[in-house]
Amino acid sequence: MLTALFSHPRRVFAGIAILCAGMLAFGILYLQNMVGLEPCPMCIVQRYCLILVGVFCALAAFSKGPAGWRLWGLLAVAIGGFGIFTAARQSWLQWNPPEFATCGRDLYGMIESFPLQRAIPMIFKGAGDCSAVDWTFLGLTIANWSFIWFGIFIVTILLTLLKAPKRRGG
Secondary structure (H helix, E strand, O other), rough: HHHHOOOOOOHHHHHHHHHHHHHHHHHHHHHHHHOOOOOOOOHHHHHHHHHHHHHHHHHHHHOOOOOHHHHHHHHHHHHHHHHHHHHHHHHHHHHHHOOOOOOOOOHHHHHHHHHHHHHHHHHHOOHHHHHHOOEOOOOHHHHHHHHHHHHHHHHHHHHHHHHOOOOOOO
């Protein structure tokens, strides 16, 4: 069954792109707009990574040959790696919250107020809002789920690129 799936790389990439869109819709439409959760700076970075993974996978799905799959797939893996790093850092902050939890600036406030070389470390340092656990599903936080799904996407893309047929189409 997996061999049949990996023999059609465009379908795999399209499936990942659709999953990314569904996850974004769930996060924005349900968690943010219905439940009322406001994303912290690390959540926003993960959201941008998810958007880019979805866009790169969609571009790979529309590519006709292996060169396109490899280019867009490797870009998706690189961005997914940054997303998994951010999710791991946020999960660590949730398991080991800072002693003095204070809500920091939002992502856009940091970028507007500080030069980029100071704003980026501030994002990954985290703040009280990045260590807060506001929602869980099956005992896992949003950051934990983000970590898992970025990992699934990275492994799936790499397996697809390794097992993809050398012919054009797909």
